[in-house]
Amino acid sequence: MPKPPTPFPLTWLYVPGDRPEVVTKALASGADVVIVDLEDAVAPDRKAYARAATAELLSAPPPVPVHVRVNALRTPEAEADLEALAPLPGLAALRLPKITCPDEVASVAERTAPAEGGAIPLYALLESALGVERAYDIATAHPALRGIALGEADLRADLAVSDDRALDWPRSRVVLAARAAGLPSPAQSIHPDTKDLKGLAVTSAHGRALGFLGRAAIHPRQLPVIERAYTPTAQEVKSAERTLRAASVTAGAQALPDGRFIDPAVVAVARRTLALAGRPTQL
Template identity: 70%
Template sequence: MTPLTWLYVPGDRPEVVQKALSSGADIVIVDLEDAVAPHRKTYALAATAELLSSPQPVPVHVRIHAERDIAPLAPLPGLAALRIPKVTHATDIRVTAKLAPGKGLYALLESAGGVEHAYAIATADPAVRGIALGEADLRADLGVRNDTGLDWPRSRVVVAARAAGLPPPTQSVFPDIRDLDGLAASCAHGRSLGFLGRAAIHPRQLPVIERAYLPGPEEVEAAEEIVKAATTDAGALALPDGRFVDAAVVAAAHRTLSLAGRDGA
């Protein structure tokens, strides 16, 4: 199943983490970095290690705060992957991979340097499972004053992930948990740029993200028509309504139907 919803929860609030595990999120991300105050980070690490000492019902990723967080977490059976914040060079990933053998790594690019080195970071080590933007820090680093100013870095990370053979990146969080219409519009824009799924900071955002990224009935119908019309020994062809179909279009239709399979389509 392709994950579409990734829910951040603060590592120093075990009761919130437990609720997140039954929230319906595809992946839960326990945050030891920005969501935890400095004087609470030691406790957050200990609480997270206790949680991950046993397998969990959904995959749990941990966004680490510092390199010293890795050793206590890496061997634990409940840890699915590590998320590495503020990655700027491929070396950052290689160091982490040595400290956490066998664990998947997700690199968060949160500066101009990280974006510029996106492909090198994505291919730094076989342990890399994905790359994504940290848009709050990136916006501050670039001095961007409106949301569209980040579209070039967004496209850059989408291209780098594809070139590296990684899944499409997930969108960064939408900070206003009350503005669900704004979230839906932002997800639609992210989907148009090539993102797949989104990180959330509150469970109420999860259904909106999922609806935005699942293909709608018209998309599914169109994809089914394309796949039905295509044959393995045929070249390019035109459907009765004038749509042009070639191998690339057929491949895209198969991806749409695969994703739609999440809801039984």
């Protein structure tokens, strides 16, 4: 049975496009979105096979949304990817790697827009200093763009940094650009050590504090950890419910007996918390 779509995807599972058996398992893993990778995860001599296998998968709608990360733009492989995949009914979105300027997004949007209208949703991956520097311009490049995300492995190499703290500024830059452009809060980049679940939990909590919503994964074992990190706790839910009950009694800014101060912005956060938790927000 197809998984019902969620308004707040929290888990985005990458799988290599040249391993159909792994893709099949990913579709049943519980991930909110499966990302079939035709780029870094596929060796050059396997690109054509990965493209054909992915096209076969997307010839009909799969049980969960499937995005495809195509090869680097302006390469023959990317041209073949777009030609083969854009018309398919099972494609939920295209993810564009190594984006450095708005024109790259606009070009793909115009090329892949079906004749009857309704452009294919696009996501831009910012993986270089130049891409991050132009984050807002890229985020507003075209109405078909539905999100931006940070590619931290390539960015680390471009910046020549080894300390994870050095990426906090680019992370915040991408979060700010997305929200300023009216896009959803971006998903956090992957944690590359699939066995380090403790590190995954710690860095996911840090990412949530920076404003990310959900996280990309490269192994199904990472999914429950990410979901726990980005799902409001019972205490957060109770606090949000108290806030909305208080707001329903008195309009405008107010101080509560327990010392908390609430105003429309605090109420908006409470509603978002309950929505993420799957709770009613009309209290």
